[in-house]
Amino acid sequence: MKILLVDDEQKFVNMLAKRLALRGIEADVAYTGEEALKKAESAVYDVAVLDIKMPGISGTQLKRKLFTLHPSLNFIFVTGHGAVEKSEADGSEKDIYLSKPLDIDFLIETVQELTQTR
Amino acid sequence: MNDALNNMNIESLKFFGKVNASISHELKNILAIISETAGFLNDLTELAKQGKELKLSLLENCSNSIAEEIQRGFTTIKQMNRFSHSVDAPVMDVDLLDILDLMIGLTGFLSFAGKVRIEDKDQKLETITTCPFLLQNLIYRILCFAYECAGPEGEIRLRLSPEKGKGILLTVLNSAQMPVEKFPDEKIKQTAELLGVEFKKNDSFYELNLLIPYVCDKIKELEKNQ
Numbered sequence: 388m389k390i391l392l393v394d395d396e397q398k399f400v401n402m403l404a405k406r407l408a409l410r411g412i413e414a415d416v417a418y419t420g421e422e423a424l425k426k427a428e429s430a431v432y433d434v435a436v437l438d439i440k441m442p443g444i445s446g447t448q449l450k451r452k453l454f455t456l457h458p459s460l461n462f463i464f465v466t467g468h469g470a471v472e473k474s475e476a477d478g479s480e481k482d483i484y485l486s487k488p489l490d491i492d493f494l495i496e497t498v499q500e501l502t503q504t505r
Numbered sequence: 506m507n508d509a510l511n512n513m514n515i516e517s518l519k520f521f522g523k524v525n526a527s528i529s530h531e532l533k534n535i536l537a538i539i540s541e542t543a544g545f546l547n548d549l550t551e552l553a554k555q556g557k558e559l560k561l562s563l564l565e566n567c568s569n570s571i572a573e574e575i576q577r578g579f580t581t582i583k584q585m586n587r588f589s590h591s592v593d594a595p596v597m598d599v600d601l602l603d604i605l606d607l608m609i610g611l612t613g614f615l616s617f618a619g620k621v622r623i624e625d626k627d628q629k630l631e632t633i634t635t636c637p638f639l640l641q642n643l644i645y646r647i648l649c650f651a652y653e654c655a656g657p658e659g660e661i662r663l664r665l666s667p668e669k670g671k672g673i674l675l676t677v678l679n680s681a682q683m684p685v686e687k688f689p690d691e692k693i694k695q696t697a698e699l700l701g702v703e704f705k706k707n708d709s710f711y712e713l714n715l716l717i718p719y720v721c722d723k724i725k726e727l728e729k730n731q
Contacts, residue, residue, distance in 0.1 A: 395616075396534050398570055402541035409548050440530070440616040442657035467533035487533045488540035 388502060389431065390414040393423040393449065394438035394465065399487075403436075406491055412498075420444025420452075427456050433502045434461045436494075450482070461501040465489065513639075513699060516692055520642045521592075527614040528585045535578045542567050542574075584610045591637040596728040598632040599640070601673050601717060605663055608644040612652065619652050619659040630667060634720040635700055636727060643696045647677060647713065650693075654683040672718035674705070682710040699723055 390407065392400045392414050404414040415430065417423035420443055423435070435453055437446035444452070450462050463483045483497055546567050553559040587607050602623065609621045651661045664676040689697060689704055697704065701721025705714035718724075 396538065398538045398574070399534065399541055402538065402545055402570075406541065406545050406548055409552070442616050442618075445616070467530040467537070487537035489537065491541075491544060 388412055388433050388498070390498065391417065391423060391426060391430075391432040391435045391453075393417045393420065393435065393441070393446070395419065395441045396438070403489070403491070407495070410491075410495060412495065420446075420449040423449055424452055424456075427453055427460075431457065432460060434463060434498050436463045436465055439464050439466045461498075463494075463497060463501070513695060516696075517638065517642060520645065524588060524611055524645070525585075527611065528581060528588075531581050531614045532578065535574050535581065538574045539571055542570050580610075581614075588641070591641055595636050595638075595731050596634060596724055597637050598634050599637050600632055601630055601665060601675070602626065602628075604637065604640055604644060605665075605675075608641055608648060612645055612648045615649070615652070617652050617657065618648075619655045619657060619661060621648065621651075621661045621663065624662055624664045628665065630665060630673060631719060633673065633717060634728070635717070635724055639696055639700055640717070643693065643700060643702065646693050646696070647715075650688060650690075651677055651679050651683065651713070655679050655681045668716065670719075672716050675715050675717055677713040677715075679711050679713075683713065685710055685713070688713060 390412060392404055393416075394400045395418050397416075397418050400416040400418070404416050407414040415426055415432070417426055420441060423437075424444075427435075435450070437449055439446035441449075446464055446466075450464075453460055453462075463485060465485050465487060467487045483501065485494065485497070546564070549559055549563060584607060588611060605623055609623070612618050612621075648661070652659070655661055660680040662678040664678065666674040666676070668674055696702075697715070701718045701723060703716045703718075705716060707714055
């Protein structure tokens with residue numbers, strides 16, 4: 388399983404990637420939407436974990452672009468805001484919204500559910 | 506005038522909410538980093554219990570990171586506190602540099618915020634008698650307008666020039682062109698009017714000029730009623 392983590396909070400995604408690696412999950416990190424798109428052009432991911440509010444391309448815009456590149460990609464939105472942002476992201480029922488701080492076990496569980504059921 | 510004031514009250518409440526939401530977002534980001542770092546330390550402890558070598562440099566990096574984030578949290582909470590106290594009295598004597606510094610900090614939490622710096626930050630300026638909360642609202646909106654024009658890589662400079670007996674001229678210099686014909690919008694105009702702030706026309710697409718008075722009649726009236 389391979390995950391793409393995208394957040395402009397660099398320490399957050401770096402630490403999350405390390406913790407996922409310790410649990411046997413490969414995760415690439417990108418700090419901007421542009422960087423994430425470059426990575427997605429040369430690699431295939433099962434799940435993209437996106438921050439909604441980022442400088443430049445927002446998480447919502449990034450999702451659309453990534454979806455065009457990889458229609459089978461699953462998405463999880465992670466945000467510092469509450470559930471209110473669900474409407475801001477495109478309201479799609481397929482997407483999962485998690486609030487920071489994350490529970491890593493719940494994140495992994497969610498990733499596994501997404502990849503098994505879709 | 507009453508309609509304008511009612512609109513201002515609604516807009517002020519929205520502004521207060523917006524700033525508080527951005528602060529809570531910032532604090533959640535800080536806590537998320539601390540939480541992940543603490544989780545990583547826990548992971549390392551579990552591995553050490555299983556006999557894996559524990560690298561001291563990793564522990565040091567984690568503790569430094571936590572300390573940095575705690576400092577970031579303190580700074581954010583101080584800004585939140587300064588902002589909250591700006592509604593203590595409708596009219597106060599304020600240092601414009603302090604207000605700019607706080608608004609740069611608070612707008613910095615927005616995802617589209619760019620770089621801003623104040624030129625000649627150490628200059629001594631006369632205080633201005635104003636409604637600090639409304640002035641913050643005005644500066645916040647102007648900075649947001651400038652950021653949206655500049656983009657994430659842009660740079661904004663703020664220049665303050667005292668005008669004897671009148672007030673302080675605030676010049677917003679943007680590295681990118683600004684659609685100056687769209688400035689000021691209705692909300693900025695209404696806030697500026699209540700504060701007696703005057704927009705100075707110029708031919709440049711790269712700068713905005715506004716004269717913030719040392720005091721104005723509307724503020725004097727507000728001060729009398731407080």
